Amino acid sequence: MIRPGFFDADIIDVDFGEGVRVVRPVNLYGCRIGAGSFVGPFVEIQRGATIGARCRIQSHTFVCDLVTIGDDCFIGHGVMFVNDAFRTGGPAGGDRSKWGATRIGSGVSTGSNATILSVSIADGVVVGAGAVVTRDLLVKGTYAGNPARLLRRL
Amino acid sequence: MIRPGFFDADIIDVDFGEGVRVVRPVNLYGCRIGAGSFVGPFVEIQRGATIGARCRIQSHTFVCDLVTIGDDCFIGHGVMFVNDAFRTGGPAGGDRSKWGATRIGSGVSTGSNATILSVSIADGVVVGAGAVVTRDLLVKGTYAGNPARLLRRL
Amino acid sequence: MIRPGFFDADIIDVDFGEGVRVVRPVNLYGCRIGAGSFVGPFVEIQRGATIGARCRIQSHTFVCDLVTIGDDCFIGHGVMFVNDAFRTGGPAGGDRSKWGATRIGSGVSTGSNATILSVSIADGVVVGAGAVVTRDLLVKGTYAGNPARLLRRL
Numbered sequence: 001m002i003r004p005g006f007f008d009a010d011i012i013d014v015d016f017g018e019g020v021r022v023v024r025p026v027n028l029y030g031c032r033i034g035a036g037s038f039v040g041p042f043v044e045i046q047r048g049a050t051i052g053a054r055c056r057i058q059s060h061t062f063v064c065d066l067v068t069i070g071d072d073c074f075i076g077h078g079v080m081f082v083n084d085a086f087r088t089g090g091p092a093g094g095d096r097s098k099w100g101a102t103r104i105g106s107g108v109s110t111g112s113n114a115t116i117l118s119v120s121i122a123d124g125v126v127v128g129a130g131a132v133v134t135r136d137l138l139v140k141g142t143y144a145g146n147p148a149r150l151l152r153r154l
Numbered sequence: 155m156i157r158p159g160f161f162d163a164d165i166i167d168v169d170f171g172e173g174v175r176v177v178r179p180v181n182l183y184g185c186r187i188g189a190g191s192f193v194g195p196f197v198e199i200q201r202g203a204t205i206g207a208r209c210r211i212q213s214h215t216f217v218c219d220l221v222t223i224g225d226d227c228f229i230g231h232g233v234m235f236v237n238d239a240f241r242t243g244g245p246a247g248g249d250r251s252k253w254g255a256t257r258i259g260s261g262v263s264t265g266s267n268a269t270i271l272s273v274s275i276a277d278g279v280v281v282g283a284g285a286v287v288t289r290d291l292l293v294k295g296t297y298a299g300n301p302a303r304l305l306r307r308l
Numbered sequence: 309m310i311r312p313g314f315f316d317a318d319i320i321d322v323d324f325g326e327g328v329r330v331v332r333p334v335n336l337y338g339c340r341i342g343a344g345s346f347v348g349p350f351v352e353i354q355r356g357a358t359i360g361a362r363c364r365i366q367s368h369t370f371v372c373d374l375v376t377i378g379d380d381c382f383i384g385h386g387v388m389f390v391n392d393a394f395r396t397g398g399p400a401g402g403d404r405s406k407w408g409a410t411r412i413g414s415g416v417s418t419g420s421n422a423t424i425l426s427v428s429i430a431d432g433v434v435v436g437a438g439a440v441v442t443r444d445l446l447v448k449g450t451y452a453g454n455p456a457r458l459l460r461r462l
Binding site: 170171172173174175176177178179187194195196210212213214228230231232261263265266267278280282283284296298299300308 | 310311312313314315316317333335350352368370386388389390393394397398399421423425440442454455
């Protein structure tokens with residue numbers, strides 16, 4: 001049997017604020033996590049991601065490079081952020097110039113199993129569970145569906 | 155470097171029936187899991203959740219507080235239950251009075267990547283893979299889509 | 309307290325090609341993973357699944373029995389493959405004759421949180437993040453939505 005290269009999910013080179021709590025196993029590397037935030041189990045946060053203060057990143061969530069999340073955000077379970085929209089008909093691979101950035105304001109809540117492409121989301125927006133966010137959400141309101149649409153203003 | 159508070163996913167204060175099988179790592183605490191049930195890897199089940207007998211809870215699934223699942227249910231992979239629908243425009247936080255309960259009957263099957271808000275689902279209902287269930291499913295049938303709609307009666 | 313049967317996610321009886329990299333914890337058993345492929349953390353790949361060369365299977369993904377993936381495929385985060393479409397109104401259980409096979413060509417990209425039922429997907433197809441693929445995708449193009457529809461040809 002050929003033996004593969006084994007690596008282990010770990011917490012490497014992470015800039016933590018005061019009072020962060022983390023439930024392992026997680027795979028966190030090269031990211032920033034602000035003071036008082038919580039990270040649940042089975043979460044991966046990649047190099048280049050920034051998470052503000054007092055956020056909850058719930059179990060099973062994946063936060064990729066180029067994602068910036070403000071303060072006091074609630075990111076549900078199984079939320080997947082996407083920085084590569086396959087714009088050239090396939091994965092950009094290591095070519096960061098083809099990736100898109102995601103900017104999440106403060107006080108944003110995203111429901112479980114939501115999928116967030118490289119968009120901007122305004123302060124206080126609520127994204128429903130299971131929504132697929134393909135465009136900027138600049139009006140404060142509740143959005144849901146695939147693709148996500150405004151349900152009501154807040 | 156500020157060192158965060160590390161916790162480890164674990165199995166704490168769980169009321170197991172006879173013959174339950176669990177594939178670790180999982181994060182199970184304060185819940186009940188009935189006789190003969192199976193829990194796959196990378197599953198989280200929170201305090202206050204109740205799972206009946208002979209159920210399968212497949213990998214990557216999250217079951218939250220206030221969820222009651224009957225007997226002989228099949229919960230697919232990556233299924234996310236939700237008890238906080240952000241009804242007041244954001245997460246209820248620790249305020250349990252703002253959460254909703256979910257009641258799943260017996261013989262219910264939910265496909266992988268389904269999202270189940272705080273609803274009631276009747277015995278024998280089938281929820282398709284990737285469905286987002288936002289309302290009660292009281293008629294025995296197969297439901298799919300986002301939001302989930304009745305495809306056919308059973 | 310009744311003590312359940314505990315098992316541990318592991319790597320058992322896997323046929324690895326040269327140069328595969330795996331980030332644990334994962335649950336891989338009885339499957340084939342081709343040369344140069346990468347498997348992220350919190351992934352489960354079941355007995356009977358075959359993955360080609362130079363693929364990326366990203367974190368949180370589940371690949372089931374009867375799935376065959378070609379070479380040079382990118383499978384995003386939280387992608388769930390399904391082989392049991394509950395055609396008889398409920399889970400087929402161990403009855404493999406009621407499961408469906410999935411055939412993914414080469415150079416296929418599936419976005420994060422996609423759900424793939426037992427279908428055939430042609431070489432070079434792009435499946436958007438959050439899509440639910442319920443039918444064969446035989447025309448080379450980009451597909452998205454629930455259920456997934458052709459957005460544009462490639």
